[in-house]
Amino acid sequence: MEQFLADEHATLALGAALANVCPAQLCVIHLEGELGAGKTTLTRGFLQALGHKGKVKSPTYTLVEHYELAGRPLFHFDLYRLSDPGELEFLGLDDYLQQNAICLIEWAQRGSEYLPEPDVLVQLEYRDHARLATISPRSQRGEEICEQLHI
Template sequence: MTTKDYFLADEPALLALAETLANVVKAGQSKAKQVLTIYLIGELGAGKTTFSRGFIQALGHQGKVKSPTYTLVESYQLDAWQVHHFDLYRLADPEELEFMGIRDYLDSNTIILAEWPQRGAGVLPEPDIEISIDYAETARKLVLGALTTRGRELLDKL
């Protein structure tokens, strides 16, 4: 796995990195017409939803980005992408994703952002990029890992 490490002092730095990744994704969209899957891993309050908000807004969403903690998924139709933001913290069994029609979320030109992806193991698509967010006192340490060729291409452009 190819990785890149970032030390981010505050929330604006986290949002800036999310925006940078979104811009890299936008720049490569014309040749990539498949699902892009990004896993977000970290403790409660580490910044997974904040990162997702920055990423989704940088892709062009103008409104609020709601946490999908209680709904499991919030979807955003953008000009070039359909973004599905999953928060699987409250998921009791990965099979619940099958019951909610997970396959309907996997069309081309789709981005899956999955918080707590381990709770959907075996049902969620494998990640192109895995983002681990850890506390570093009052700051955050992010490790972006590329797990596919497409993920490596995106990380190489960061």
């Protein structure tokens, strides 16, 4: 489905809406779009909806930032600086893919086959000064998430 995001608040609200329908099991969301498209902004809305207060660091150099929110682990990846997908082997990805974890992954395409398949893919594009989001389910769980999404 497509959603026009008129301003930053709309991007934050989409992140919050996704957070609110994330099931209790492992949930993987890939965020695609060029620099400045709003991937980190959407993540901020997602984290805040789960109770995060304060800043959201872009894990550009660390590749991943870990949060504990609403009693479950959340991992925010930003793979922009990943030069070789093989580097992900050293990150111990299996540790992140726990039963009830949420993984939000910016620049997932740079991780290629080392990353888990997404449940939901969110593509963000520029529309003049605003953005357009295309939200696509990529698994059975993703279908359920998208059905429940009220935006």
